[in-house]
Amino acid sequence: MTARRAAAARATINDVAAVAGVSRGTVSRVLNAEAYVSEAARSAVMDAISKVGYVRNSAARNLATRQSHAVGLVVHEPHSLFLEDPNIGSILLGINSALSDADYQLVSLVIDSERDSHRVAEYLSGGFVDGVIIVSARAHDPIAKVVAELGIAAAFVGHPVDVEGIPYVGIDNFSAAKAITTRLKETGRRRIGMIAAGLDRDSGQDRMAGFRAALGDAFDPELVVTTPLYAHTSGIDGMRLLLDRAPDVDGVFAASDAMAAGVLDVLREVGRSVPGDVGVVGFDDSAWATRAQPPLSTVHQPAGQLGRRAAESVLAQLRGETVDTAGTFLETAIVWRDSA
Amino acid sequence: MTARRAAAARATINDVAAVAGVSRGTVSRVLNAEAYVSEAARSAVMDAISKVGYVRNSAARNLATRQSHAVGLVVHEPHSLFLEDPNIGSILLGINSALSDADYQLVSLVIDSERDSHRVAEYLSGGFVDGVIIVSARAHDPIAKVVAELGIAAAFVGHPVDVEGIPYVGIDNFSAAKAITTRLKETGRRRIGMIAAGLDRDSGQDRMAGFRAALGDAFDPELVVTTPLYAHTSGIDGMRLLLDRAPDVDGVFAASDAMAAGVLDVLREVGRSVPGDVGVVGFDDSAWATRAQPPLSTVHQPAGQLGRRAAESVLAQLRGETVDTAGTFLETAIVWRDSA
DNA sequence: GTTTATTCTGGGAGCGTTCCCAGAAGTGCC
DNA sequence: GGCACTTCTGGGAACGCTCCCAGAATAAAC
Numbered sequence: 059m060t061a062r063r064a065a066a067a068r069a070t071i072n073d074v075a076a077v078a079g080v081s082r083g084t085v086s087r088v089l090n091a092e093a094y095v096s097e098a099a100r101s102a103v104m105d106a107i108s109k110v111g112y113v114r115n116s117a118a119r120n121l122a123t124r125q126s127h128a129v130g131l132v133v134h135e136p137h138s139l140f141l142e143d144p145n146i147g148s149i150l151l152g153i154n155s156a157l158s159d160a161d162y163q164l165v166s167l168v169i170d171s172e173r174d175s176h177r178v179a180e181y182l183s184g185g186f187v188d189g190v191i192i193v194s195a196r197a198h199d200p201i202a203k204v205v206a207e208l209g210i211a212a213a214f215v216g217h218p219v220d221v222e223g224i225p226y227v228g229i230d231n232f233s234a235a236k237a238i239t240t241r242l243k244e245t246g247r248r249r250i251g252m253i254a255a256g257l258d259r260d261s262g263q264d265r266m267a268g269f270r271a272a273l274g275d276a277f278d279p280e281l282v283v284t285t286p287l288y289a290h291t292s293g294i295d296g297m298r299l300l301l302d303r304a305p306d307v308d309g310v311f312a313a314s315d316a317m318a319a320g321v322l323d324v325l326r327e328v329g330r331s332v333p334g335d336v337g338v339v340g341f342d343d344s345a346w347a348t349r350a351q352p353p354l355s356t357v358h359q360p361a362g363q364l365g366r367r368a369a370e371s372v373l374a375q376l377r378g379e380t381v382d383t384a385g386t387f388l389e390t391a392i393v394w395r396d397s398a
Numbered sequence: 399m400t401a402r403r404a405a406a407a408r409a410t411i412n413d414v415a416a417v418a419g420v421s422r423g424t425v426s427r428v429l430n431a432e433a434y435v436s437e438a439a440r441s442a443v444m445d446a447i448s449k450v451g452y453v454r455n456s457a458a459r460n461l462a463t464r465q466s467h468a469v470g471l472v473v474h475e476p477h478s479l480f481l482e483d484p485n486i487g488s489i490l491l492g493i494n495s496a497l498s499d500a501d502y503q504l505v506s507l508v509i510d511s512e513r514d515s516h517r518v519a520e521y522l523s524g525g526f527v528d529g530v531i532i533v534s535a536r537a538h539d540p541i542a543k544v545v546a547e548l549g550i551a552a553a554f555v556g557h558p559v560d561v562e563g564i565p566y567v568g569i570d571n572f573s574a575a576k577a578i579t580t581r582l583k584e585t586g587r588r589r590i591g592m593i594a595a596g597l598d599r600d601s602g603q604d605r606m607a608g609f610r611a612a613l614g615d616a617f618d619p620e621l622v623v624t625t626p627l628y629a630h631t632s633g634i635d636g637m638r639l640l641l642d643r644a645p646d647v648d649g650v651f652a653a654s655d656a657m658a659a660g661v662l663d664v665l666r667e668v669g670r671s672v673p674g675d676v677g678v679v680g681f682d683d684s685a686w687a688t689r690a691q692p693p694l695s696t697v698h699q700p701a702g703q704l705g706r707r708a709a710e711s712v713l714a715q716l717r718g719e720t721v722d723t724a725g726t727f728l729e730t731a732i733v734w735r736d737s738a
Numbered sequence: 739g740t741t742t743a744t745t746c747t748g749g750g751a752g753c754g755t756t757c758c759c760a761g762a763a764g765t766g767c768c
Numbered sequence: 769g770g771c772a773c774t775t776c777t778g779g780g781a782a783c784g785c786t787c788c789c790a791g792a793a794t795a796a797a798c
Contacts, residue, residue, distance in 0.1 A: 068525065070784055081748045086786060094746055113524040117460035118784035121753050126457065128505075133491075146487065151473075154508040163526070164506045165468075168494040184453040185408065186503070290689070323691055345685050349630070351663060410754055421778045426756060434776055458754035461783050 069110040078106035089114065116163075129157055129372055130167040130187035134201050145344070145361035146193065149215055152365025153191055160373050162188075169201065179204045189372040191215065191365075211375035213368040217261050217385075227367040227386045231261050234357045234390040235268025238339050239311050241355075242398050243272065245337050247309030251281035253296035253321060255288045255313045265313045265341065280304065288313060290346075293320020301328065309337045309398070315346035318354050322397065337398030352396035360388050409450040418446035429454065456503075469497055469712055470507035470527035474541050485684070485701035486533065489555055492705025493531055500713050502528075515540040522550055529712035531555065531705075551715035553708040557601050557725075567707040567726045571601050574697045574730040575608025578679050579651050581695075582738055583612065585677050587649030591621035593636035593661060595628045595653045605653045605681065620644065628653060630686075633660020641668065649677045649738070655686035658694050662737065677738030692736035700728050 075085045080099050087095045088103040106112075120126050131153060154164045165187060169178055178201055182190060189211035192202060202221040205212045214226035242250060252269045256262030270277050283300045285292035293312055297320060300307060312318035318340030322332060330336050332352060340347055343358035367386055374381050415425045420439050427435045428443040446452075460466050471493060494504045505527060509518055518541055522530060529551035532542060542561045545552045554566035582590060592609045596602030610617050623640045625632035633652055637660060640647060652658035658680030662672060670676050672692060680687055683698035707726055714721050 072784080082785085083748060083787090084746085087747090090786085094744095096746060099746080111520075113520060115461070115525060115784050117457050117466065117525075118753090119786075120457035121455070121461050121755080122784080122786040124753070131506075133494075150506070151508060154473075154506055158508070164508075166471075166490070166494055166504045166506060168491060168498070168504075180451075180453060185455060185457075319689065346689060349659065349686060349689055408754095412754080422755085423757090423778060424776085427777090430756085434774090436776060439776080455754050458783090459756075461785085462754080462756040464783070 068115070069112040070115070071112070073110050074103060074106045074112045077110055078102040124185075125188050126185055127161065128163040128165045128187045129153075129189045129191060129369065130165050130182075132190055132192045132201055133166060133168045134192075134199065145342075145359055145364075148361035149193060149365035152362035152367075153215075153369045154365075155362070156366040156369035156373065162373065179208065182210055183208055188376055189213075191368050191372060211372050213371040213375075215364050215368045217259060223383050225371045225381050225383050225386070227364050227371070227388065228261070229359055229364070229390050230387040231264035232268040232271070234392075235265040235311070235313075235341070236272040237268075237390075238341070238355070238357050238392050239269045239272035241392055241394070242309050242311060242337055242339050243276075245309075245333070245398055247337050248276075249278075249281065249304060249307045250276075250309035250311065251283065251300045251304060251307045253283050253285065253293055253300065253310065253312045253317050255285045255292060255317065257284060258286075262313065269311055281307065285317070288316055290316045290320045293317030294324055295320075297321040297324040307336065310339070312338065312340050315340035315342045315344045315350070315354055315356055318356070318397070319346045319350045322350055322352075322354075333396065333398045339398050343393050347393070347395070350397065355392070355394045355396070355398045358391045358393045360390065363388055408455070409452045410455070411452070413450050414443060414446045414452045417450055418442040464525075465528050466525055467501065468503040468505045468527045469493075469529045469531060469709065470505050470522075472530055472532045472541055473506060473508045474532075474539065485682075485699055485704075488701035489533060489705035492702035492707075493555075493709045494705075495702070496706040496709035496713065502713065509541065515544055519544045519548065523548055528716055529553075531708050531712060551712050553711040553715075555704050555708045557599060563723050565711045565721050565723050565726070567704050567711065567728065568601070569699055569704070569730050570727040571604035572608040572611070574732075575605040575651070575653075575681070576612040577608075577730075578681070578695070578697050578732050579609045579612035581732055581734070582649050582651060582677055582679050583616075585649075585673075585738055587677050588616075589618075589621065589644060589647045590616075590649035590651065591623065591640045591644060591647045593633055593640065593650065593652045593657050594622055594624045595626065595632060595657065597624060598626075602653065609651055621647065625657070628656055630656045630660045633657030634664055635660075637661040637664040647676065650679070652678065652680050655680035655682045655684045655690070655694055655696055658696070658737070659686045659690045662690055662692075662694075673736065673738045679738050683733050687733070687735070690737065695732070695734045695736070695738045698731045698733045700730065703728055 071082055071085050075082045078085065080103060084095065084099050085103050088100050116127065131150065157164050167181065167187065169181065182204060190205060192212065192214050194216040198220060206221055206223055212224050214224060217226065217228050239250065250273065252266065254262065254266045257266065266282065281300065281304055283296040285296050293316060296317065297310065310321050312321050318338055321338050325332055325336055332338055338354065340354045340356040343356045347354040347356045367388065371381050411422055411425050415422045418425065420442060424435060424439050425443050428440050456467065471490065497504050507521065507527065509521065522544060530545060531553055533555045538560060546561055546563055552564050554564060557566065557568050579590065590613065592606065594602065594606045597606065606622065621640065621644055623636040625636050633656060636657065637650065650661050652661050658678055661678050665672055665676055672678055678694065680694045680696040683696045687694040687696045707728065711721050
């Protein structure tokens, strides 16, 4: 099998113009939906387009407009969370959906961390993309810094930890944590504990604050176990500690599904039934939730919307609009399964 | 925050030529590593490039060469497995790595299934990409058909079910299944059963054949339970059936990690310890494997390599080379954890 | 009917490359 | 020194679009 050029000779705007009996300029105006085109000319051009099978040559357009009509999805390997984030697929689809609605392309910018940030800057200022979306950046992400300096149209999905001036889209962790804790409380639990994590970020703090707000007077600091990571093992260690402190605990809110899965493991180990003896809820609605036994009640993140909104922010910046550099917080939903 | 053009005035090839004291043509030759450039000219151009901070304008290049220098990753939503495949992130990274080595861009082609295949064909022949990579296509995938008809440079990652003439990259299911079964046998198991699935595909058949080959004379058809799907519930049902048939089973090879997780659930239910009473192995090294209790011994797929090889095949086609339209099979590795 | 504003159209110029041809410079051989 | 190669260089033309200006056609106002 050898390579073959897809189409021997593709129709150009000139072919369309000739068939429609108008000029190149008029075809271009129709293509770009500009004003001042007569209805007769417009329909003649439309007919001609489908007749000759015209498809716009984006390279020529990009060259003439000096824009790439592309938005990059920055994946900064291996330091990014790209491979770990369970919602990444949906986020990507959401981004793409918004972009293609606006006739923009999504290009993947996988940046190898071996190279320095100078290379990254060159890459971004190289005109390959008009804007950039950064998913789950970590603290001190060099790309975030470069983007901020260059003033490139950009948006984050997820919390940027130490970057100012770039809009981001996230979820309302406080309300979500409060809502699911309330729901857990309503199942009749009296002694509800929490396995908290990531308190060095506002997302982690907000989840804990939401938990506290939901319990009100019933809140007992003794029942909150803090761990540094959102990991499965943190959930195991955290739950053991919690059981030590409060053997009568009958409800647990884990700040991530991975930790909740760890909680489940410990409860099984010590012979407590879920949700019979103890009700457990998680956070994320990741793969952990459905694969756990029993499946976890958890907080669902609107991953697709997260991506879409970030893309729309970049698009707005590209149109020259002023966008809010503060965060946009999306509503979450509670998914009630069998663990509580 | 308003949009800002990244660079006020980017350096062009003419600026480089002026600084280097040579002509446009010579700069172009240096840029494209062509023959017939004197060493003096080459180094003068190189110096000038870094001096003026030149970055090639890909739109102009694409226009002049009539190639996009981009390869598309087709994601055919919602029918594709894009969101489900646990290895998708690594595959994507592997593809990108090979592509960027060859100075190609990866662009995401998310195709909405609401539109017809005519639109897909237009998309692919529209010159947006020079080639295309299709991940985990399902049977009767319309894109696969269009690609085959158009003769576009393409490659599959994963088994195409009903498409001929397009190269694909997969793993050697037979050897992998044989190897892990042998390994299981070597732990001293005497009665090893299998939960097979997907026998309507060669991947499923190969896994079963590998299992059989590993056992040799010890193979007992009675100990093979067949299910249609690779799902978790299939694993549960399959294991119950296997225990009915052979209560003395002391080893199980499940054709997927999801099924192996189901096997684990059943064994726990009936009070058999793993790996004490029964050794269990899976296939895929997906998230199920690490999240199972105990973590599964399984077959690891070289996801990054799968992507890289597919990309390299497309690149070879683009260079006009003849590539083998049969499948390329990559070696797998056994990951030995705690379940056997 | 004339003037003025508005709507519409054609086509030249330019975007930054690559391609290719013509010719200059260098090398080797008789 | 003359001739035939080979190596190297410059620059015109083209790629297919958008931008923009000048002017034609039409509509509105006097």
